[in-house]
Amino acid sequence: MRKIFLFMDTIFNKVDAKGRVSLPADYRAIAKELSTEIVCYRSLSAPCIEGCLEDSLDKLATEIENATDFFSETQDNLTNLIFGDAKRFAFDSTGRIMLTEKLLKHAQITDTAVFVGKGRKFQIWNPQNWEKEEARIRAEVMKNRPTLKAPKEQE
Amino acid sequence: MRKIFLFMDTIFNKVDAKGRVSLPADYRAIAKELSTEIVCYRSLSAPCIEGCLEDSLDKLATEIENATDFFSETQDNLTNLIFGDAKRFAFDSTGRIMLTEKLLKHAQITDTAVFVGKGRKFQIWNPQNWEKEEARIRAEVMKNRPTLKAPKEQE
DNA sequence: TGGTATAACATGGTATTTTATGGGATTCAA
DNA sequence: TTGAATCCCATAAAATACCATGTTATACCA
Numbered sequence: 166m167r168k169i170f171l172f173m174d175t176i177f178n179k180v181d182a183k184g185r186v187s188l189p190a191d192y193r194a195i196a197k198e199l200s201t202e203i204v205c206y207r208s209l210s211a212p213c214i215e216g217c218l219e220d221s222l223d224k225l226a227t228e229i230e231n232a233t234d235f236f237s238e239t240q241d242n243l244t245n246l247i248f249g250d251a252k253r254f255a256f257d258s259t260g261r262i263m264l265t266e267k268l269l270k271h272a273q274i275t276d277t278a279v280f281v282g283k284g285r286k287f288q289i290w291n292p293q294n295w296e297k298e299e300a301r302i303r304a305e306v307m308k309n310r311p312t313l314k315a316p317k318e319q320e
Numbered sequence: 321m322r323k324i325f326l327f328m329d330t331i332f333n334k335v336d337a338k339g340r341v342s343l344p345a346d347y348r349a350i351a352k353e354l355s356t357e358i359v360c361y362r363s364l365s366a367p368c369i370e371g372c373l374e375d376s377l378d379k380l381a382t383e384i385e386n387a388t389d390f391f392s393e394t395q396d397n398l399t400n401l402i403f404g405d406a407k408r409f410a411f412d413s414t415g416r417i418m419l420t421e422k423l424l425k426h427a428q429i430t431d432t433a434v435f436v437g438k439g440r441k442f443q444i445w446n447p448q449n450w451e452k453e454e455a456r457i458r459a460e461v462m463k464n465r466p467t468l469k470a471p472k473e474q475e
Numbered sequence: 476t477g478g479t480a481t482a483a484c485a486t487g488g489t490a491t492t493t494t495a496t497g498g499g500a501t502t503c504a505a
Numbered sequence: 506t507t508g509a510a511t512c513c514c515a516t517a518a519a520a521t522a523c524c525a526t527g528t529t530a531t532a533c534c535a
Contacts, residue, residue, distance in 0.1 A: 179486065183520090187485050201324065209461070223324045226439035241365065241438075242457045248437040249454070252329040253346070257522055260484075334496065338510080342495050412512065415494075 170195045172216075173282035177292065180278050184269060185261045189280050192287065193260050203262065205289070206251040207271040211298070214268045214289040221285060222251060264289075325350045325373075328437035332447065339424065340416045341433050347442065348415050358417070360444070361406040362426040364398065366453065369419070369427045369444040376440055377406060419444075 176189045188203065196203050201220045208215040229244060254262040264274070272278075272291055279290040290298065331344045343358065351358050351373065360371040384399055409417040419429070427433075427446055434445040445453065 181487070185486085190484065204328070219324045219326065222326060222328075222439070226326060230440060242460055244438040244441075245436060245443070245454070246457050246461055248326065248328050248439045249330045251326075251437070255521090259486080259523085261486085263520070336496070336498095340496085345494060414496080414513085416496085418510075 170199065170218075171282065171284050172287035173284075174280075175282070175295075176280040178278055178280065180264070180269070180274060180276055184264045184266070186264060186278050186289075187259070187261050188254075188256050190260065192280070193256060196256075203254045203256070204251050205254055205262075205264070205268060206247065207268060208288065209246075211288075212291075212294060213272045213298075214264070214274075215286055216254075216289065217286045219253060222248070322353055325354060326437065326439050327371075327442035328439075329435075330437070330450075331435040333433050333435065335419070335424070335429060335431055335433050339418050339421070341419060342414070342416050343409075343411050344435050345415065347435070348411060351411075357408045357410060359406050360409055360419070360423060361402055362423060363443065364401060366443070367427055367446075367449055368453075369423045369429075370441060371409075371444065372441040374408060377403070 172192060172195070174189070174191065178187045178189070180186045192203070196218065199218060199220065201218045203216055204219050204222055205214050205216040225247070226244075252265065254264075256262050264278075268289075269275075272289060273294060274289070274291045277292050279292050279295045281288045281290060281295065327347060327350070329344070329346065333342045333344070335341045347358070354373060354375065357374045358371055359374050359377055360369050363370040380399070381403075384396075407420065409419070411417045419433075423444075424430075427444060428449060429444070429446045432447050434447050434450045436443045436445060436450065
């Protein structure tokens with residue numbers, strides 16, 4: 166069992182008429198080695214698809230279970246939003262997954278998808294949107310350089 | 321053999337004149353692999369049907385056994401309601417279950433049922449009600465963004 | 476180091492299977 | 506024996522697995 170796994174790099178892959186995309190080989194290797202599966206959902210904060218390992222969501226489910234009792238309403242909203250939107254994506258023998266209409270639409274993806282590593286997660290963008298987003302992030306980071314050093318981040 | 325079991329995604333299925341609905345294939349797979357059964361009951365907090373694995377209710381029963389003194393009277397009452405209301409729903413060879421009049425009425429479901437994953441549980445909604453509910457939740461979550469981070473994993 | 480053989484990958488196309496769903500037959504109970 | 510529940514069959518559509526090919530990256534050898 167692998168100790169370290171990180172989604173990295175930025176990869177451009179074609180999306181065909183059926184919505185099929187090759188999951189980057191590195192990403193596949195991670196899911197395979199951890200014998201878990203990829204889960205995708207609409208990002209809550211950006212026009213992109215977000216992906217992670219099913220393990221991560223399972224952990225979240227367990228935390229919710231333990232933190233609240235069976236009937237609790239406090240986390241109820243969240244679980245609806247997160248799990249209601251998430252979906253497992255198993256890849257076939259050639260390494261492709263089939264993204265749903267809902268996800269593609271949210272990310273405005275038509276024929277090309279950009280996979281952007283984010284460590285424990287990754288995102289899938291429309292190329293133009295990603296270009297803009299990357300520029301925006303870069304500018305932002307350059308502006309507030311010092312805050313990069315601060316222990317934990319923003320918002 | 322799969323190691324993670326989560327009810328996810330949002331699926332729209334038809335309810336025919338006899339009250340039959342296809343249980344989403346993913347949900348069926350979970351019940352099958354765990355050789356347990358699906359249990360449904362009227363949600364206590366919303367006009368929808370709630371479902372889970374019989375295992376989950378068993379766990380709940382055990383918890384109550386072990387910690388009865390900690391349970392408030394109201395929660396105790398809730399368990400009465402749940403167990404009194406819950407019913408097992410076995411699916412036939414084509415993967416359908418037959419919801420009862422009581423459940424359908426509570427959720428105002430007539431010809432279409434929306435299955436919404438919640439991790440260890442799931443809900444079944446009337447399409448219009450779910451649409452409204454989802455919008456409500458989304459607005460709420462966006463407002464209190466910070467609470468989103470709390471339950472999420474920490475690296 | 477340069478060049479070639481080999482393997483891995485992305486991707487288009489096609490075949491096969493699964494799934495949802497309608498309809499009818501059969502069984503069971505009141 | 507009538508209504509309801511269960512089972513079985515049929516079908517269309519969608520999801521999935523499989524095969525083939527060109528391209529790129531990697532390994533290997535002179």
